[in-house]
Amino acid sequence: AARACLRTGAGLVTLGVPESLVNAFQSRVTEEMLLPLPDKGNGTLSGDAAGPILHFLQRRANVLALGPGLSIDTELSHLVRALVLKSRVPMVIDADGLNAVAGQTNMLKKSRAPIILTPHTGEMARLLGAGDRKKQKQEKGHLIEKDRIGTALAFARKTKTHLVLKGVPTVISSPDGTSFINATGNPGMATAGTGDVLTGMIAALLGQGLSPVNACAVGVYLHGSIGDIASEKKGERSLTASDIINAIPGYMKSVETPSKRNRGKRSASL
Numbered sequence: 001a002a003r004a005c006l007r008t009g010a011g012l013v014t015l016g017v018p019e020s021l022v023n024a025f026q027s028r029v030t031e032e033m034l035l036p037l038p039d040k041g042n043g044t045l046s047g048d049a050a051g052p053i054l055h056f057l058q059r060r061a062n063v064l065a066l067g068p069g070l071s072i073d074t075e076l077s078h079l080v081r082a083l084v085l086k087s088r089v090p091m092v093i094d095a096d097g098l099n100a101v102a103g104q105t106n107m108l109k110k111s112r113a114p115i116i117l118t119p120h121t122g123e124m125a126r127l128l129g130a131g132d133r134k135k136q137k138q139e140k141g142h143l144i145e146k147d148r149i150g151t152a153l154a155f156a157r158k159t160k161t162h163l164v165l166k167g168v169p170t171v172i173s174s175p176d177g178t179s180f181i182n183a184t185g186n187p188g189m190a191t192a193g194t195g196d197v198l199t200g201m202i203a204a205l206l207g208q209g210l211s212p213v214n215a216c217a218v219g220v221y222l223h224g225s226i227g228d229i230a231s232e233k234k235g236e237r238s239l240t241a242s243d244i245i246n247a248i249p250g251y252m253k254s255v256e257t258p259s260k261r262n263r264g265k266r267s268a269s270l
Contacts, residue, residue, distance in 0.1 A: 001068045001094075002032045004200030007248040008222070010207050014061065016053060018043055040075070047075045050082040057089050064089055065203040067097025068196040076100060081107060090114045090206050094199040095123075102126040108159040114212040118164040118199055121145060127155070153179055162212045164202070166195060170220050174213040182217075184224025186239075188231045193241030198223045201248075226251045 005013045015032045017025045018039030025034055035056055037049040057064055064087055070076060080100035084091065090113050093101065098119050101108065105127055108115055119127055125140035128151075144151045145167075152165040152173040165171045172180040202219035210218060223244070230247040231239050 001065060001196040001200035001203075002029070004197040004245050004248065005065070005204045005207075006031055006200075007245055008201045008204035008219075008252070010063075010204040014056070016045075016049070016056075018045055044071045044073065045076060045079060047078050047082075050079050050086075053083060054086055057087060062089050063092070063203045063207045065092040065094070065199050067093050067095035067100075068199060070096035070100075072096050072099050084108065084111050084115065086112070088112050090116070090212060092116045092118065092199050092203045092206070094118045094195060098123045098127060103129065105155075105159050108161050111160075114162065116162045116164065116202060116206075116212055116216055118166060118195065118202070120166045120195065124151065124155075124165055149173075149179055149181070153177060162216055164198070164216050164220060166198070170224070172213070172216045172220060174216075178213060180217045180220075182220045182224055184221055185227050186224075186231050186236055188234075188236030188239035189224070189227045189244070191240060194223075194227070194244060197241050197244050222248075222251070 002013050002015045013032045014035050015025065015029060016035045016037050019036035020039050020041060021043055022034060022036045035052070037052055038046045039049070040046045064083065066080065066083060070080075076096070077100040080097050081104060084101065084107060091111070093115060098117060117127070121141050121144050124144055128140055128144075148165055148167065148169070148171050152163050152171040155161075156163045156173040156175050157177065160175045162175070163173045165173070170182040170185065172182065198219060201223055202215050205215040205219050206212065226247045227239070227244050229251060230243040234243050
């Protein structure tokens with residue numbers, strides 16, 4: 001997610017990591033900055049991380065992407081909820097961040113800043129209250145697939161959020177009833193990490209000044225288009241998230257105009 005955010009134009013990306021894992025992350029990242037955060041000694045963040053994150057956002061960042069690699073437990077759920085209610089910068093919530101707000105979606109309306117959610121069908125079923133029981137989730141997932149547009153629109157309106165319902169097709173819906181259907185992408189993108197790439201891309205576009213709904217629509221379109229180009233070189237069977245990230249620069253260069261090349265960059269935080 002952080003690498004995709006940089007490649008999509010964010011001038012500065014800071015990766016918030018558990019302090020006990022800082023050394024491990026320093027060996028893996030080059031351009032990204034690191035923000036050590038309080039953890040529980042087992043490689044997962046503690047609830048005490050909310051304060052440092054909010055302080056950092058206030059001073060240094062204009063976007064927060066939350067969820068990829070986060071893990072799941074009660075304390076982390078409280079952390080995510082605190083950030084949703086107190087953050088004053090737009091948020092992109094994915095992966096375990098979605099699991100943390102499942103069952104508490106009414107609080108999304110209380111957010112002080114725009115929120116973008118990027119669930120796949122299974123995560124959408126949890127957001128709609130299907131719980132963890134397999135049969136119940138399968139039934140809810142079947143209903144979602146029968147009416148992807150209606151599901152996305154109803155949820156966005158109810159929660160006052162912008163929703164990217166990933167799948168075939170991906171549907172983008174906003175609180176005002178606007179909806180987009182994306183036609184780019186391919187089956188090879190249904191692999192681990194590609195959703196995190198999308199999270200980083202949308203965060204970068206928000207950081208460069210796009211409105212939440214436009215960041216979603218443009219981000220999903222670019223993500224799918226770049227995935228299509230990468231699959232032509234790698235094949236759908238062998239396509240990975242890193243292949244998509246590596247294909248971002250060439251695609252962005254091919255579509256940007258001279259005026260956009262001179263536009264100043266802004267920062268984002270993950």
